[in-house]
Amino acid sequence: MKIGDILINKGEKKKFTLGNISGTAFCGRNTGKTLVITAGVHGGEYVGIETALRLIKELEAEKLSGNIIICPVLNTDGFYDGVKQISTSDYKNLNREFPGDEKGTSTQRIAFDIEKYLYPTADFIVDLHGGDINENLIPLIFFPYGSGEDMKNYVRDIASRMSVNFRVGSYASNGLYSYATKKNIPAMLYERGEHGIWSEDDVLAEKEDIYKLMEMLGIIKDGHDISVNKKQKEIVSVEYVEAECDGLWYPYIKQGQRVKKGELLGVLKNIEGEKLQVVVAKFDADILYYTLSLGVRKKDALIAYGTE
Ligand SMILES: [Zn+2]
Known part of the structure; x- marks a missing residue:
């Protein structure tokens, strides 16, 4: 070879x-x-x-x-x-x-x-x-x-x-x-x-x-x-959610968890605690992965969830 x-x-x-x-x-x-x-x-x-x-x-x-x-x-x-x-x-x-x-x-x-x-x-x-x-x-x-x-x-x-x-x-x-x-x-x-x-x-x-x-x-x-x-x-459709701005990330789910359409998945806040971005499931899904960091930059991956 x-x-x-x-x-x-x-x-x-x-x-x-x-x-x-x-x-x-x-x-x-x-x-x-x-x-x-x-x-x-x-x-x-x-x-x-x-x-x-x-x-x-x-x-x-x-x-x-x-x-x-x-x-x-x-x-x-x-x-x-x-x-x-x-x-x-x-x-x-x-x-x-x-x-x-x-x-x-x-x-x-x-x-x-x-x-x-x-x-x-x-x-x-x-x-x-x-x-x-x-x-x-x-x-x-x-x-x-x-x-x-x-x-x-x-x-x-x-x-x-x-x-x-x-x-x-x-x-x-x-x-x-x-x-x-x-x-x-x-x-x-x-x-x-x-x-x-x-x-x-x-x-x-x-x-x-x-x-x-x-x-x-x-x-x-x-x-x-x-x-x-x-x-x-087989996950055929995935939603990859990014931070819309710098902030503090508070996830409410765990990897592998099954979530329903409309369920709250996490919130991005500023240092004063005001909500900057609310992440809600767009469809029934499995949570594939998510970020643990409290501080995130704009465009950082927050969470990915997908459906069969
Ligand atoms: Zn990698």
């Missing part, structure tokens, strides 16, 4: 750095598909990062039919500085910077290198996220609604066999996974964990799902249960 100009021999595990990205590649003894696993696009989403690190330790290239490339921390500045969603080097959100720019800011150059080195090798990309330091979230998968019927159906089938209970159709196009689907590479975004913490239970659950994905792609044959998760719901 080759990534850029780096050659990895059959049965070999190799660390690599190409441009602004680093990771570990496993070239299977037998040929097959290539799975790319990315994490740390957002530096405070720890379950995905820890899961990626465990997989790097556990996987054995000798036993694979195909290849696996794992980049555990793509936004290293954001990760080591412990900030939410952005890189501290240029204040940009890597998951909004696709397509990248070879001559752009540091985050735009990372996006460019992901496209240049990871996209061409991938038969499937899973990008691991979670609720960030300032978010509560129910585990879910985003998959592409806007990249054609075949892409939607293929990724939906894979998502439907994961342990998370929500899969969310998305029309995004400027993120790592969503832009990949625009380039006809099957991809999805997996979210688990929240609030800037990670737990052993969450890491083990996420790791099992990634092993299932490898099994579905034919890279391993270890007998993981890849039957359809009958509890999983």
Whole structure:
């Protein structure tokens, strides 16, 4: 297998750095598909990062039919500085910077290198996220609604066999996974964990799902249960509510809660306690995630809720 100009021999595990990205590649003894696993696009989403690190330790290239490339921390500045969603080097959100720019800011150059080195090798990309330091979230998968019927159906089938209970159709196009689907590479975004913490239970659950994905792609044959998760719901319509101005955010719900049309979900107030924005459910819905921060800036995400 080759990534850029780096050659990895059959049965070999190799660390690599190409441009602004680093990771570990496993070239299977037998040929097959290539799975790319990315994490740390957002530096405070720890379950995905820890899961990626465990997989790097556990996987054995000798036993694979195909290849696996794992980049555990793509936004290293954001990760080591412990900030939410952005890189501290240029204040940009890597998951909004696709397509990248070879001559752009540091985050735009990372996006460019992901496209240049990871996209061409991938038969499937899973990008691991979670609720960030300032978010509560129910585990879910985003998959592409806007990249054609075949892409939607293929990724939906894979998502439907994961342990998370929500899969969310998305029309995004400027993120790592969503832009990949625009380039006809099957991809999805997996979210688990929240609030800037990670737990052993969450890491083990996420790791099992990634092993299932490898099994579905034919890279391993270890007998993981890849039957359809009958509890999983498909969210076809999502309301993403942003703050209309700077303010103090008071949510009245929890992630995973079922709410009725017209129900009060939260209020944005000014420092004097006057209401600036009242958020009410536009339809019966499940709460997918919401912001925990008391102080929020204009345009910050407050809450996302969706319906089947
Ligand atoms: Zn994220």
